[in-house]
Amino acid sequence: MNFKRRQNFQPSDKLLVLVGSKNPVKISCTEDAFTRAFNKSFLVEGINAASGVSDQPMGDQETLQGAINRAKNSRDVFPEAHYWVGIEGGLDEDEAGMFAFAWIFILDTTGKTSQSKTGTFYLPTAVSKLVKEGMELGMADDTVFNQENSKQQGGSVGILTHGIVDRNEYYRQAIILALIPFLNENLF
Template sequence: MKIYIGSKNPTKVQAVKNIFIENSDVIAVDVASNVAKQPMTDQETIQGAINRAKGALYEGDGVIGIGLEGGVQQTDYGLFLCNWGALAVEGHTPIVAGGARILLPDSIAQRLIEGEELGPVMDDFTNKNNIRSQEGAIGVFTENQINREEMFTHLVKLLYGQWQYRNRGE
């Protein structure tokens, strides 16, 4: 079974490979999220994930398209890191799931609110390159108790489980 993921980010691709391991060929394709580079709400982040899932399905000849999107959500308690995923199959409404959330430090949150994107902000904060393709902000701010790949793997498990449940009834 061919699974297309709408990103070439290694943490996202590996997360899909971690779950779709048997009889699956995971193929990464570049597709646009069609939302801001830094999604600032759950709604925008969800829409980005759906757009990537549908775009991946459209780009390939696979059975499943998956979109994974990171963003942030403002709350009364501060700005939280959020992540959303979508799984698209032809003829069905996309399956959507949300994952882990952590409060971002005020110094990071302020830069995002002022219009910067989390990836470059984290590179600057850590003095490293391409954090988004490695441990991610979640890894940095949890002392690697959970990294970006693990966070997205959990999200893909939620999508996969819902897909299995839906298929059970068909």
């Protein structure tokens, strides 16, 4: 986003949503989710915002903290927006294996916040092994599935569902769920 160009942002313009990532998938799914949820257009831009967590977050706590940090750091850099969105993908393990998920964190100009988590899915052993060796999930997917930059495309979920659920669709639903308090202000 060209911040100098947007310094003269006028209230009559579309509402501005800032995503704490330059990943085109995260920007696209945020725009789609806000448009569907509010039934109107938004200007959605991405910004490189620090997550403050590991490159490959592990567990709910670290992953949620990454989403919170991305949203708040976006607000700190560009407070003129109307909403700030943090999306952070993470991994965890249980007795069935390593699984993936993402946390969404949204805040608005009033200070209201909300969060939601995507569904989870298990990773193949070959991918999990590379992650345990220190590789970030996107790179592990690229290595195992002979892909290039898959995390800015369909991601793990797209690869493993053969495109039935891509990363855009995967995040979109969770973003809409995180918008529930903003859509029902009288209830929250």
